[in-house]
Amino acid sequence: MSTHGDALTAAGWHPGRDVGDLAMSAALMTAAVVPPVAGTRGWTLFPAAREALREFHGLTLSPVAAGAGVAATGCVVDPREARHALRAFRALGDTIGEDVFPLGRTDADGLMGVTESGSLLCVDHGGHWLLGDSVADGLRALTRGRAPRRIAPRRWTWAAPATHEDPLENAVRTALVGVYVLHHRQLFGARALRLTVTALRGIGAEVLDHAVPLPGGSLDELAGPLAARMRQLVDAARTPLPGCALTVTVSAPDGTAAPYSSVSCAVRVGHSAAAPTAAELSLAAGAGTALGRPWRAVHECARDLARYAGASGEAEPETT
Structure with missing residues (x-):
């Protein structure tokens, strides 16, 4: 030595x-x-x-x-x-x-x-x-x-605050916070929210998976119409929400370059039988965001979302 x-x-x-x-x-x-x-x-x-x-x-x-x-x-x-x-x-x-x-x-x-x-x-x-x-x-x-x-994929999770009595609209409002944070930190501008409904019984099959475009306007004004559109999709699929987990995801639009294309924000409700209205907010990032500006930008997003969730500090991410 x-x-x-x-x-x-x-x-x-x-x-x-x-x-x-x-x-x-x-x-x-x-x-x-x-x-x-x-x-x-x-x-x-x-x-x-x-x-x-x-x-x-x-x-x-x-x-x-x-x-x-x-x-x-x-x-x-x-x-x-x-x-x-x-x-x-x-x-x-x-x-x-x-x-x-x-x-x-x-x-x-x-x-x-x-x-x-x-x-x-x-x-x-x-x-x-x-x-x-x-x-x-x-x-x-x-x-x-x-x-x-x-250099590995990471995922942060927080308990999301309840901002609306309807779990679906609460999930949409929380997802729109993710839309704002990802845009504000210059990762990407989302163009849609993806609604996924998964049955909790049996093998947990997906019963609905649909992208809902984001129209123009302020994010506060979009929450109600987006939630209503998602409710129509759920009703058309004849999917009763009790007994299902509902996820609203903000993903990078097609054409987003790596490594930002690997970043997504999601809100999940109904996944816990003990607390069916509780919402989980998460941020996922691929291995490529472990370097340079992507690393800093993703961690800034994590801090912003942690503050929104009322967490005392940025959660320690899980790696896979």
């Missing part, structure tokens, strides 16, 4: 370091390796990867501490060490909406990659991880044992 305070400096890094020819040679050798992965293209050397390799290629880092949150580990920065991970990095890139280029390998055999926005990621037997928002920050976190952030 190094006694130096900074693993990068101890490994020979310094501000302005540039090993251009060596880095580009290693990058070209990496890009030349295209594993037989059907239906996918090869490696793409984008600017953030090129800059990271010119600055850090060839460094061998050692741990500088026992580890603050997890065991500290060293690594080698050489893209050839992870050049066979095209399938894993391509799948991860599809999840986060950015290309990933190999950067090296950790002493624990984790494969490191850099994203188009410059973040440092790692894929290992335990899953997908964000080591740092920059390569330097990620390498220091690794060698200091700072816990990485898991």
Whole structure:
């Protein structure tokens, strides 16, 4: 274990370091390796990867501490060490909406990659991880044992307040709060609410699943007409609401880019026999929102919804 305070400096890094020819040679050798992965293209050397390799290629880092949150580990920065991970990095890139280029390998055999926005990621037997928002920050976190952030779907839940005596209209009004929050935090502008009714008896079959477009006008004015339209759908399906769970979902419209397309807000009522009028408010976000601005935007949404629900603070999300 190094006694130096900074693993990068101890490994020979310094501000302005540039090993251009060596880095580009290693990058070209990496890009030349295209594993037989059907239906996918090869490696793409984008600017953030090129800059990271010119600055850090060839460094061998050692741990500088026992580890603050997890065991500290060293690594080698050489893209050839992870050049066979095209399938894993391509799948991860599809999840986060950015290309990933190999950067090296950790002493624990984790494969490191850099994203188009410059973040440092790692894929290992335990899953997908964000080591740092920059390569330097990620390498220091690794060698200091700072816990990485898991790149995985998350879900927050709260008990929603009762704003109307009719459970269906209460669900619609709460869902419209979600519409406002998602738009205000610049994730997307919803165009419809989806009504789903599920029978609680037997195998829990869906008896109704229908999207109801959002008309123009203020959200306060829309609640009554939307609830009335949903009531018509329930009546037309001859579905008695007692004995059913009703969910109103705010999803990203078609054409929304990843990772925001994975975000949704939902309100569920009737799911509890003990409290059939109780409403549950939830926010779900896919694995791709674990990085950068999407991470901050989703957490801002979670804080807004927590305040609306009267929670003392942002709930700890579940990961799957």
